[in-house]
Each structure stands twice: as C-alpha cells, then as structure tokens.
Amino acid sequence: MRTIRLLLLALLILAIPVASFAQFGVSIVIAPPALPVYTQPMGPADGYLWTPGYWAYGDEGYFWVPGTWVLIPEVGFLWTPGYWGWGGNGYAWNEGYWGPHVGFYGGVNYGFGYGGVGYEGGYWNHGAFYYNRSVNNVNVTNIHNVYNRTVINNTRMNHVSYNGGAGGINARPTQAEQTAAHEQHRPPAALQTQHVHAASTNHALLASVNHGRPAIAATAKPAEFSGHGVVAAKRAGAPYRAAATRTNENRATANKAAATRTNENRATANKAAATRTNENRATANKAAATRTNENRATANKAAATRTNENRATANKAAATRTNENRAAANKAAATRTNENRAAANKAAATRTNENRAAANKAAATRTNESRAAHAQSAPRAQSAAHSQPAARQQAAPRPEARPQSAPRPATAAHSQPAPRQQAAPRPEAHPQSAPRPEKKPPGGKEQPRQ
Numbered sequence: 001m002r003t004i005r006l007l008l009l010a011l012l013i014l015a016i017p018v019a020s021f022a023q024f025g026v027s028i029v030i031a032p033p034a035l036p037v038y039t040q041p042m043g044p045a046d047g048y049l050w051t052p053g054y055w056a057y058g059d060e061g062y063f064w065v066p067g068t069w070v071l072i073p074e075v076g077f078l079w080t081p082g083y084w085g086w087g088g089n090g091y092a093w094n095e096g097y098w099g100p101h102v103g104f105y106g107g108v109n110y111g112f113g114y115g116g117v118g119y120e121g122g123y124w125n126h127g128a129f130y131y132n133r134s135v136n137n138v139n140v141t142n143i144h145n146v147y148n149r150t151v152i153n154n155t156r157m158n159h160v161s162y163n164g165g166a167g168g169i170n171a172r173p174t175q176a177e178q179t180a181a182h183e184q185h186r187p188p189a190a191l192q193t194q195h196v197h198a199a200s201t202n203h204a205l206l207a208s209v210n211h212g213r214p215a216i217a218a219t220a221k222p223a224e225f226s227g228h229g230v231v232a233a234k235r236a237g238a239p240y241r242a243a244a245t246r247t248n249e250n251r252a253t254a255n256k257a258a259a260t261r262t263n264e265n266r267a268t269a270n271k272a273a274a275t276r277t278n279e280n281r282a283t284a285n286k287a288a289a290t291r292t293n294e295n296r297a298t299a300n301k302a303a304a305t306r307t308n309e310n311r312a313t314a315n316k317a318a319a320t321r322t323n324e325n326r327a328a329a330n331k332a333a334a335t336r337t338n339e340n341r342a343a344a345n346k347a348a349a350t351r352t353n354e355n356r357a358a359a360n361k362a363a364a365t366r367t368n369e370s371r372a373a374h375a376q377s378a379p380r381a382q383s384a385a386h387s388q389p390a391a392r393q394q395a396a397p398r399p400e401a402r403p404q405s406a407p408r409p410a411t412a413a414h415s416q417p418a419p420r421q422q423a424a425p426r427p428e429a430h431p432q433s434a435p436r437p438e439k440k441p442p443g444g445k446e447q448p449r450q
Helices: 002-014 018-024 175-181 190-200 248-376
Strands: 048-051 054-058 061-065 067-071 078-080 083-086 091-094 097-099 122-125 128-132
Touching: 048 078, 054 190, 061 190, 067 190
Parallel strands: none
Antiparallel strands: 048 067, 054 061, 078 097, 083 091, 122 128
C-alpha cells in the first residue's frame, strides 16, 4: 500500500507545472529580507545570460544566492527568475525556469533588465543574443552583439523580494505571462543547482549573519565565490529586522509549526490526490468501457447496415447487369438473325441468277449445237410415186479457192423446182457458201441450165 501511495505521489508531482511545483515545499511564515543593492560583474563571454540573486531558505533561515552569469542552455531560451509568493498561510518559493519567453516572476524588481515584467536586457536575433548595454555590464571588445536602449522603470523603486502578504508586491500575471507559463520549460541547469548548494553552505551568506548585506552579492560564473569576479553588496535593500522582532525560539517554533502543518497538508493532499486518482481511474475505466460497448454496438449496427445496403446494391446491380446482358444478347441474336437472313437471301438470289444465267447459256449452247447438227444432216429422198424433179446436186465442199458451181440438170415436164441443197457444215476456217441457183427467166418457165 505504501509503495502504491509513493507511486501515485510521484505521478502527481510529475503532472504539476513547474511554476506551481514549489507550492509543495515548506511554507515560511516569515517574509524574506529586502534585495541588497549591488553592481553587476562583467559578463564572461558571448552566450551567457544574467540570472539575478535572491533569498533562499535553509535549515538556518534565509541565505543569499548571489546573482551570476549562466551559459544559455539552448538558442532562443530566456530565464524567468523565481520568486517568493504568499500562499494564504505562509510564503512559498516558485522556482525559476528556462523557456522561449519570460513568464511571471511576482512583479519583483530584480534589476539588470528584470524590472518586474518581462526582460529588457537583450533579445535573440538569427541565433545570436544581443545585449542591452544600458542594463548589462559586457565587454564590447569580446562581445559585439550589443545595443543601447534606455529602460524606463515604472515600478516604484523598492527592494521588496516577495509577492503578496503583508508589505508584498501586489502583482498578478498578464495573459502573455500565463501563456508563457504553459510553454515547454527547462529547470535550472546543473551549474545553477551547484551554485545554490554552494551558497547554502557558506555561513557568511546567512541573512542572520550579514543582516541583508552579503559579502558575495554576485559572481561572474556559477559557484565561483572567490576571485576578481566576485562583487560585494553596497548596502542592504532595507533595514534588517531579525525575524520580524521575534526571538529565535519563536522563529523555530513558528517554523516547526509551519513544517508540521505543511506535512499534514501534504499528507492530506496526497491522500486526497490518491483518492481522486482512484476515483478518476474507476470513472475513466467505466466511461471507457461504456464508450467501448457503445462504439462496438454502433460499429456492429453500422457494419450490418452497410452489409445489407451492399447486398441490396449488389443484388440490384446483378439484376441490372442480367437484364442488360439479356437485352444485349437478344439484340445481338436478332441482329445476327437478320444479318444471316439477309446474307442467305442475297446468296440465294445470287445462286438463282447464276443458275439462270448458266441455264440460259447451256440452252443457247444446246440450241446452237442442235442447229448446227441439223444443218449437217443429208436431205430426204423423194418418193417414187410423186417424183419431183431431180434433186439438185449438192455442191462439193469448197476448197480454199471457191470452185465453180456445177450446171444444174434439165427438169422433166411438170417438174417442180428442186429443193435447195443443204449447206455443207462449215470448216474451222470460214468456207464460202454454196452458189445460189440462177433465177428463172421472165415468163415463169424454167430455162434449161447451160
């Protein structure tokens, strides 16, 4: 059970934004001292950004964390200082962070460009940081990205180091600062953490020892508390009052009571957080299961609807295709039938014409052959009772040169003219026709042929 609680606490801490993380620290009922007055040491090189000093709290009370130059961890990042804020029953420290924009830092005027809102000490331009010489102490021989712009500080000149509570700064975050607080952040770098640890172990930096005027107010580099880069405070920001005139015993008692309340509040908060986490988890699981079932039912219903629609569409499309195919087949069959019928009629007509022509040609050929054969046959003999005049002698076949026709014989009394002799069949060459018999002389009687 304890392991589960620790795990839930770890998850809860990881989910808390950086700006509110310090709310789980110890609340201090004593306000931090005023900010000391000091000068800024010269920047060591290009790429370093000034982080102002502040009062931190340890086992022996408040101690001063000197301001220092820190190497910027990423191009485009700026530093948002931490600050003390009143939380209703004490002061809590809100940790600073790196980010693309400067967020809310309690309206505290840390100086050197941090006038309470935003940062006027420089800006990024095409991957290079430009320093405002009016608020930064930089060596222009080594650093060339510099400019001068007068910073007008509208904040009432004071050195109050906390927000809210009795005597604190009354400032609230702007919309831009709230937006910056929700951007991607980075916690203080490792050298910054070492710097704070070194300050916590330096007895001279305790407020109860230096009375608000630390001998090491600022350094050129983190955790380097000796050498030419160390700057001492000129004076305290305000008259120091030891624990607001309380005795050390009262301070210890107040701090112990505050620590007890903090632990109790932390335990209550952890228990409430664990309870809310379990309740939220159960609610989330139930809601997820409900959504899953609803989504499954909706998906099944939608799938069934789509299946029915697809099936109806497929059936309709199939029926349409069948009807179209049937109509196309019928049309094609009718077309083929008409084409075949037309082709058959045309072929029959062609064959009829060819047969008729062939028959006519054959008939003409046979007629010609019959006529030729008839012409070649011999003449019939005359009967004895009715003897006719002697038949005309047939002319001999004509040679190549035309022969002289033979003289006709004299006819008997009452003889009729002899029938014309049949023409001999023509040879391959065109033979001359037989000579015609001479005409009768006038008077009707036939003259004897010479």
